[in-house]
Amino acid sequence: MRREAASVPLARRLLLGTMETAGVDPDISFDLSVALSEACANAVEHGGGGEIPDDAEAYHVTAYLDGDCCRIEVTDSGPGFPPATVARRRPSLAEHGRGLHLIAELSDHVRFRNRPGRGAVVSFDKMLKWRDDALLKVS
Template identity: 40%
Template structure:
């Protein structure tokens, strides 16, 4: 899905993915973990990826796991290092009011990776969730 970088897009993509996973028989607990992680990733793009008016969410499922990628157009810093910092390469303390998104994504999913986009500004946040309860 390609979405506008605004607050209304996060619930839309979360509900769309949740409905798809429910239709495929994924348990409520697994769906909740994926929704939480996706919401955190989308919120980060909406708040920080000022260089782009849109972002993408890609999700695939192979029967064993769900793989999600949230792709932004950059944080406006103009460099790969600035884009990685937007995604929290310098993570906040757990007691902080803001900046705990990566902690939450890491806690509720597996395989969290943040990488630069190929041939474009921005970053890709990749996470996976096992469908085995």
């Protein structure tokens, strides 16, 4: 995705549309979409300036289903997270990092990590609940 503000609602709409088509419970879809928005906004704000010039204006979003679990990963080419953020399972509620805290609260598992010289990665997953008419419901 282009590292610009307009990409955040685009990523969110793509995820929500896919979740609705698959038959994921709307509350779960909403939680995942808010978490994705926060991760993308973080990549837009902080994700540039890495050592890879070609990726300086982009960040990457990957989402996939593994049975009843959805995993989302957002990678950027920025300077990475401060070491204290990577060391904690849950980020603090300091002046910065509230979006990371929100991601942690809305997901079942979250991981913040750095790729030295190549940026940061936020990955999070959530167990899915399905609507009765779900196309991809796992029994």
